[in-house]
Amino acid sequence: MRRGLSAPGVERRRVPGGGALLLDLGAGDRLEIADPEGAQPALLASFDAAGASAPGLFGAPGPRARLDAAPAGGDRLRAACLRRGIDLTRADAAAVFGAESPPGATASFTATEAGVALIVAPGGAMAPDAQTPPTELRVVVTRAAAGPSFRRRPTEPLADAMLDIRIDPGRAIAYEVPKGGWIQILDVQGRECSDFQAFSRRALDRGRPREIDPTATRSMTGGLYPAPGLGAKFFSQDLEPLVEVVRDTCGRHDMFGLACTARYYAAMGYPGHVNCSDNLNLQAAPWSIPEREGWPAVNFFYNTALDEALQIGLDEPWSRPGDYVLLRAMTDLVCFSTACPSDIDATNGFDPTEIQVRVHGPQERFSRATAWRKTPDAEPEMTKETGFHPRTSALTESFAAYNGFWLPSVFPGEGAVGEYWACRERAALIDLSALRKVEVIGPDAENLLQLCLTRDVRRLSVGQVSYSALCFEHGGMIDDGTLARLGPDNFRWICGADDSALHLRETAGAHGLDAWVKTSTDQLCNVALQGPLSRDILKAVLWTPPDRPAADSLGWFRFTVGRIAGWEGPAVVVSRTGYTGELGYELFCHPRDAEAVWDALREAGxxxxxxxxxxxxLDMLRIEAGLVAAGAEFCSRTDPFEAGIGFAVSLKTPDDFIGRAALEARKAHPQRRLIGLRLGGGRIPGRGDGVFTGRAQVGEITSATRSPSLGGVIALARVDVAAAGPFEVGRLDGFMERAPAETAPFPFYDPEKTRVRA
Structure with missing residues (x-):
């Protein structure tokens, strides 16, 4: 079984911390609940097919607890319960795990009859200086009826549906959608393609069919196919936007070609094979749309790509069971959808299955989102809005999906260069809530971090922050981040990737260490206040108790705990850290307080x-300051020395740490180094562009920008240690165009760090 793909009849689900999950079960279905991070209570309630509480559905799994103590779980959960006749206020549940459950604890149950299970991960808001976040539960359902012909049920509707139609493989449907309506195209079983086409109803009524045009769409959006965000619309030949992509849980589709045709199957030796183009012709006939030999269409879940020679290749779809695309009609539409019948190649994984189409009314509201996974076999999580989003979205519509969150790209009032100068000369405020926060607590917390981090954790005092790296055994980097010591056995690791928490948790288990590693990202928003005037702004709003440092006495790489606008205001943790090379601070608060914190800082600022x-x-600022970024200056093949952060490796400490032996060897025999370049010609090179000495490529660009303060293009580059220059940066194939480059010490800006230490 390929990792990431479940066996037939096996479903993997997650219950977010503080949330709930509802599951329909048949007699004999097996339910396994896991607490991967530990210390997370879990409640299990059961109901019969009529919706009545049925405590005996799983036998007697444990002590009972009232459900009214658990969170409601949102409108979608309440609607699902209502459809099944379930009254949560009259039900109780079994306590599966408690506050002392070890990491990785599991419990299994088997349904004695058909019914419904409700799994709850209770938990409330966490204070910024606390370390008890509610964390997720993992659920695996193994269906008793599983077999080669087993088919999953469609996932729960996103809302009440105006239209809910199953399309069997080899079929097509036509349907109308009013302006503002929502179209969900759902791959029920996974790896099934669906051709989609939409016509303007107004244009059809005038006898001028105008549908989604791939060439017009690519030209208008600058991409191969639209995705949630700014470039989200599909356009007609008249350049009228017809539909907008709002959600996408798959991320891999096709706009290169046509819906499958009779000619294709005949050429492959299958004359007369049912095909999507003929099916679409049949559905389009009542609308007086002329027949076509091949229909241009958006091929959702169809996996084609261009290789380096610009040849189109085909492979099995990326879509998994339950993946979907959610569209919104920009005008009144006549739409067509298919379930592709191809069973002769990898188009549908050689096993065509059904597609579910649901249409929701214009009155519904859905957030924009794409899907991401922490691990290959994890359930997808959707892009989230941070606690600051109501404030930032009032100032800009330009957002980027970054590490599972929507973060502002640029604000039109100042523009990127204006924002840069505000940070260099005055002060700037940036939402960085996508950073991962990880609580490491317990008697062996220090031992665990000493084993995993490249810095000497034992030298860290309570109230201090340290920058460090996390490495694999071979010396390649997992992540970088800052470690704050909140107490003798209490730490908070702030980093960029979910892999950090996974690695720490796996290491604790492998070494039998008494430590918990709990993710608190959803409980802690953070905003960076950066710039030479940041201290004056912070002093005006931050209240600290007598035993904590005040804003004007907080040292570099130190943190304090306080409140905003007085001792009754929102609680915050403030660290004197940043990612700009300027004097600055980062403020951490609960999402419910984010707007109040933002407003107070904006008013004072x-x-x-x-x-x-x-x-x-921010990218301009951090490149100037010589600060590294994941996926640019480092990855799992890059060690901290090659990434330019060798200062974060403590090889003088007597304690061993993961990757130490490899790093000692790499330091003694370096292969590559990070350098700074100043480029001529004015063009900004792309990441990965080659760095050349004559005809030989000796490195590649990792990051580049046009520096407003230095008045030219600067770049960070990883080059062979023996390469001495002179250097050139190659664009296109490296030989069609070259730009001269001279080495420059980095950080490019304030190399002595006098400003950040001010």
């Missing part, structure tokens, strides 16, 4: 010229 800042300006 107004007299100082405080500006909101996005990711584009």
């Amino acid at each position: 107004a007299p100082h010229g405080l500006a909101a800042m996005g990711l584009e300006a």
Whole structure:
């Protein structure tokens, strides 16, 4: 079985911390609940087919607890319960795990009859200086009726549906959608393609069929196919936007070609094979749409790509059971959808299955989102809005999906360059809530971190913060981040990737360490206040108790705990850290307090010229400051020395840590180094563009930008240690165009770090 694909009849689900999951079960179905992070209570309620409480559905799984103590779980859960006749206020549940459950604890149950299970991960809001976040539960359902012919049921509707139709493989349907209506195209079993086409109803009524045009769409969006965000619309030949992509849980589709045709199957030796183009002709006939030998269409879940020679290739779809695309009609539409019949190649994984189409009314509201997974076999999680989103979205519509969250790219009031200068000369405020926060607690917390991090954790005092790296045994980097010591056995690791928490948790288990590793990202929003005037702004709003440092006495790489606008205001943790090379701070608060924190900082910052800042300006600032980024300066094949952060590796400590032996060897025999370049010609090279000495490529660009303060293009590059220059940066194939480059010490800006230490 390929990793990431479940066996027939096996379903993997997750219950977010503080949330709930409803499952329909048949007699004999097996339910396994796991607490991967530990110390997360779990409740299990059961109901019969009529919706009545049925405590005996799983036997007697444990002590009972009232469900009214658990969170409601949102409108979608309540609607699902209502459809099944379930009254949560009259039900109780079994306590499966408690506050002391070890990491990785599991419990299994088997349904004695058909019914419904409700799994709850209770938990409330966590204070910023606390370390008890509610965390997710993992659920695996093994269906008793599983077999080669087993078919999953469609997932729960996103809302009440105006239309809910199953399309069997080799079929097509036509349907109308009013302006503002929502179209969900759902791959029920996974790896099944669906051709989609939409016509403007107004244009059809005038006798001028105008449908989604791939060439017009690519030209208008600048991409191969639209995705949630700014470039989200499909356009007609008249350049009228017809539909907008709102959600996409798959991320791999096709706009290169046509819906499958009779000619294709005949050429492959299968004359007369049912095909989508003929099916679409049949459905289009009542609308007086002329027949076509091949229909241009959006081929959802169809996996084609262009290789380096610009040849089109085909492979099995990426879509998994339950993946879907959610569209919104920009005008009144006549739509067509198919379930592709191809069973002669990898188009549908050689096993065509059904597609479910649901249409929801214009009155519904759905957030924009794409899907991401923490591990290959994990359930998808949707892009989230941060606690600051109501404030940032009032200032800009330009957002980027970054690490599972929507973060502002640029604010039109200042523009990226204006935001940059605000940070360099005054102060700027940026939402960085996508950073991962990981609580590491317990008697062996220090031992665990000493084993995993490249810095000497034992030298860290309570109230201090340290920058470090996390490495694999071979020396390649997992992540970088900052570690704050909240107490003798209490730490908070703030980093960029979910892999950090997974690695820490796996290491604790493998070494039998008494430590919990709990993710608190959803409980802690963070905003960075950066710039030479940031201290003056923070002093105006931050209240700290007598035993904590005040804003004007907080040292570099130190943190304090306080409140905003007085001792009754929102609680915050404030660290004197940042990612800009300027004096600055990061403030951590609960999402429910994010708007109040943002408003207080904006009000206090107004007299100082405080500006909101996005990711584009932040990238300029961090490159100038020589600060590294994952996927650019480092990856799992890059060690900290090659990434330019060798200072974060403590080889003088007597303690061993994961990757130490490899790093000692790599330091003694370096192969590559990170350098700074100043480029001529004015063009900004792309990441991965080659760095050349004569005809030989000796490295590649990792990051580049046009520096407003230095008045030219600068870049970070990884090059062979023996390469001495002179260097050139190659664009296109490296030989069609070259730009001269001279080495420059980095950080390019304030190399002595006098500003950040001010």
